[in-house]
Amino acid sequence: MPRYAMVIDQRRCVGCMACVAACKTENNVPLGSFRTRVVEVVGGEFPNLRMELRSELCNHCENPPCAYNCPTGASYKESDGTVQIKRYKCVGCKACIAACPYEARYIDDKGVADKCSFCEHRIKQGKEPACVATCLGGSRIFGDLDDPNSPVSKILSEVGSSVLLKEAGTNPKVFYIRKLSKLE
């Protein structure tokens, strides 16, 4: 089975928001809610500034607190490593929203919890997630961690990366490359 993951090469992100817009129409996300976002962090004082652009989405954790805290079993880990939601089982109790340390979830217009699915329906057809397919900067990279030839495995074997809130122990499968540090 594959183990899907995403790499965000932050060096190449130019904050164009194409990912956010593509996700919206691909997944029919209600107005006012988002499955992904681009966070802009600026530090320093004029004129010595630095900026980080960070795309955030569901981390499809190996240890998903949302699934552990779901009382009905609606949120669960799929055999391909992604975290998914069985809509018919969700009662909209928001336990998953409280449990997720990444603020990745929302309640949709039908009262059901929702979030990024890594575009499950597209990857089943052999396509990339919509955000990856449209990423102008080539900053979002998608693939199978268990396949050493996948684009994610390749870049992670060459360049240093990190995950968000490592201390939460969730083992995220969204990896961030902030700056170039070659792995030996």
Added chain:
Amino acid sequence: MGVTRRDFIKIAGAAVASSGMGACQLTPAALAAQAGSGPAETYVATNCEMCHWCCGLIAKVVDGKVVKLDGNPLHPNSRGKLCARGNSGIGLLYDPDRVKTPLIRTGSRGDGKYKKASWDEALNYVAEKMLSIKKVYGPEAMALFAVGSCSAHLAPLMAAFGSQNFGKPSFAQCRGARDVGYELTYGIIPGAPERVDLAKSKVTVLFGSHLGENVHNSQVQDFAAGIGAQAKLIVIDPRYSTAAGKAAYWLPIKPGTDMALMLAWINIIIKHELYDKEYVEQYTTGFEELKAAVADCTPEWAARETDLPVKQIIETVMEVARYRPNVCIHPGRHASWYGNDVQRSRCLAILTAILGSWGREGGLYLPTKASLKKSQGKEDFPIPEKKPIMDICGYPFASMAGLTNGSTTGLRDATITGKPYPIKGWMVMGTNILKAMPNEKETMDAINNLDLLVTAEVMPLDTAMVSDVILPSASYLEQFDDIGVERGYHLGVTMGRAAVQPLYESKDGYTIARELAKKLGLADYFPWESLEAKIKSQCKLWKIDYDELSKKGFMEMEGTEAPYITAENQPVFKTPSGKIELYSKRLEKAGFDPIPKYTPVEQPKEDYFRLIYGRSPVHSFTRTTNNPLLHDLFKENEVWISAKKAKALGVKHGQYVTLVNQDGVKSNRVKAKVTQRIREDCVYMVHGFSSSSKDLRNAYRKGADDQGLITRYAVDPICGATGMRVNFVKVVKEV
């Protein structure tokens, strides 16, 4: 890393976790749910018109509704990807606020009272007015302001009617000054799309260009690819733009002083013999004159003018020179800033030339030399008795060879004053001129002098709402896009098919032009029944398989690229000398500086800030602010103000303020973005907000309108473009 101050700004989805049950119940599919039903899933290739980059796209149509747009992988401007706006085209197509029927004004101008009319009624009204204007004042009294694919149909209509008075804000309020500057230097414009080889640049220099926030699809793809390949980026901008956030060097220059830095760089490069001697020898004229003219432009002098450290000026030019010729001095795009913009662009062109970067990898590549035969069609237009305004409005380079774009303000002035002759009718399509031109009052004064203002629009934008007649135009997804020849890296042919039938009573641009032509007795100029029929006949002429082209949307002619200078591939400069003209005799002859000279611009007085403006990656001027999907991403603009100045004024981040300009014009209220990311002498906002049209329910009076505050403008004497960064504003707290 010591973080002294942190500024967390979530561009979008800031309240994802809490947006649950109370969130708006509209979805993209719900927006699409109003159209009729049709056959199941199909894919249609066409061209995007959310901006003017003209990306190819593939529309996914399910049951007669467009549900998803993707970039066309075959099209060089999109390469399988779309930007945020392109992705949100469905929001335009299914915007509930669209113009749905022809409308004829019943109330006084601007009060929003219209009656629904049939197409026949509306076009009869327009034709009668046009013919009566022609009878009294001559056909030249009609003017056309058209931008985008529609201009391909309306320009011949107007020419056939007998007027060549065309005005395009894309020239006079955007890239006209730049194009004239490069045309004067190289005999060719840098292109649109610009032929910048950003993916291969070793050093990229952005003079005020904010790529990333200003999104032109393939160019941004190349820009990011260059950054990924570790190109060094030098960004000169009073504001710490997204691009500056990626840069090795950010030069927070004093606004209006770019030319001082450019001339100092040129001087240093020449003085230290860092230029490409062979290239300069072989391809340029006027080098010795240039050398002498810039000899006084020392880094110390430039440092005083620009408010930049001498060390930074020298260090950055050394980087530029070290990596030549694989250096891209970006020509920029919107270049109507200070009224000296042709000369400023000339500086960029000259820098590029002495670095030997024109026609070199990582610099600016050469366009394909291949071409196709001229398009067919009846082109024996009547020769106007009176010369077009742009030829006689006093700007000698307003209509350079190949740049028949003209001066918008020249037409506006003529409409107000009746000189050199009266303009009594305006036809407007694809541009919201009331918000695109500086000094809205002058535009309204002109409009109040008109016998006819007819607007064809998808959305009831500001200009439409002061028109006599509003014609409902189909959106780009509901109409064919004319066959076009792309002469960029390759030679290519493009066209677009309608993804769905026009909604409501809207009609496509070709049909509007043709039906109006019939009423004016000019049907001969539009012999094809539909645009599709025209494209088919053009394909026949060029021996292109129509079915293949219409399926693919873009066909590249293989082997037509010739990007870099080689012994066999020599560059062609269509200047009088056949060389790159560092010294311009054409400018000299017309009474202008043959080599650019720096003149200081007026600086803001105490308590005032210079108003600068720019783009958001999710909006195209006023065209998209009502789009429900894009409005969801960026609802209103903010005014950026330096943290230090804000503190002195007692303005807090997120607080509403108003701006009052030097002429007492007051803006709508706008949120203050208190930030370290801008100099103290200027404030910045994204252009295109605060619509005056009540019919735009999302965009009406949201944020502040920079254009409303731009009452002063500095006209470039060389080409008539309007410098719009010459206004000063006070920041006033809302009470």
